[in-house]
Amino acid sequence: MNDPIIRRMPRLTGTMTPEERVRVVVALDHDGRQPQTTLAMSLRNLRILVNDLDANTSVKSLRKSLPSVKAELVAVQAAVRQIIDLQQDLVDAIRLELDDTRPSPRTINADEMIERACKSNMTLAKDLDITLRGARSRLAFVADERWVERVLNNLVANAIWHSNGKKILICARRAKGDIAFEVRDNGRGMKPETMASIFEPLKVPALSPIGHSAARSGLGLYNVRLYTERMGGTVSCASTPQRGTLFRITLPGPITTVAPQPRLHDMDAAKLAKNKLVAILDDDVTILRTTERLFGNLGVEVFAHSEPLVWLNGVVEMKRMPDLVLMDYQLKDGDCTTYLDVVRGRWGGQGLKMIVVTGHARNPNLIRISQQVPVLRKPLTEATFALILDVLGGRRKLPAAGFL
Secondary structure (H helix, E strand, O other), X not given: OOOOEEEEOOOOOOOOOHHHXXXXXXXXXXXXXXXXXXXXXXXXXXXXHHHHHHHOOXXXXXXXXXXXXXXXXXXXXXXXXXXXHHHHHHHHHHHHHHOOOOOOEEEEEHHHHHHHHHHHHHHHHHHOOOEEEEOOOOEEEEEEHHHHHHHHXXXXXXXXXXXXXXXXXXXEEEEOOEEEEEEEEOOOOOOHHHHOOOOOOOOOOOOOOOOOOOOOOOHHHXXXXXXXXXXXXXXXXXXXXXXXXXXXXXXXXXXXEOOOOOOOOHHHHHHHHOOOEEEEEOOOXXXXXXXXXXXHOOOOEEEEEOOHHHHXXXXXXXXXXXXXXXXXXXXXXXXXXXXXXXXXXXXXXHOOOEEEEEOOOOOHHHHHHOOOOEEEEOOOOHHHHHHHHHHHHOOOOOOOOEEO
């Protein structure tokens, strides 16, 4: 039988049962160990390869070792992505289960949401030899931007890790007066018994078909359902064994039509950002230096410091206004409010672009700050870094305030 199996889920009526929570904890423990082991082994292999190259610096030796180095880097990046996804799924599940979280609706473009989902997952897809494509859209709608982004990222990541397919397409279409996002793959499809519980918390951990034990706690699709329903939408899934799967989320209208913005290659964004000046304040030295190197490798001029007073003095005394200020919210001696006010007082009247970066999105004082300047949640993913480059290069207008 090759007829598609279509199943629309009844709306959730409660939270996880105690038995489901126990199963999820067991699954999380299982899922966390595999990428940690992969990281440890791959990093060890990289050290061995680097030591060999250090002992033998010939061009022939370098060319021979390069494929092995690339393979280990792919494994490291995939393992890191698994850990990040697992952590974010867990945080989302806890927030949605235990907190009366409400959406913050605003008008957003479907085309931008699709582009972000592609950017967030493109590197992983390429590493696994998967073609990921997003169809252009002219639709605009009202919803919680961050929630929609989380839903699409979870659906795309699920297709990458578990479908065993080689092609993934993301698109948006009208559904009468509503909007429907679809994530389609050409993978192995699903059996009816799997479909019956696809949006429920996981029952048993298992290896994924592509050889990775990607986050199988079941929280990703469970969170898709929770987020979608809290925005007043519905989720559905259609699957044909050996021919692929289609996930669809439908969100309520009204729907409008807008002109799509031109999409430029990521390298174009990097070129536009070259020679710009970025001022970064973060008291976590490891994160600070990593971020500094990331910008520096793209030709961006960076002034970065972990000591707030030293950083503040440097920014205030600059001969020209920074093209972008990135400031960590939580510093050793408190939050960034004082430094934020001083920098805005010095440069704010000249169109200064500022972003506060945080891992404390629920802090009441941070909510107040978000009413004054844009706030970006950690961690800085590929999509959020691409957003920063777009702002820095002038491809994207930075909102005056609010959570990005």
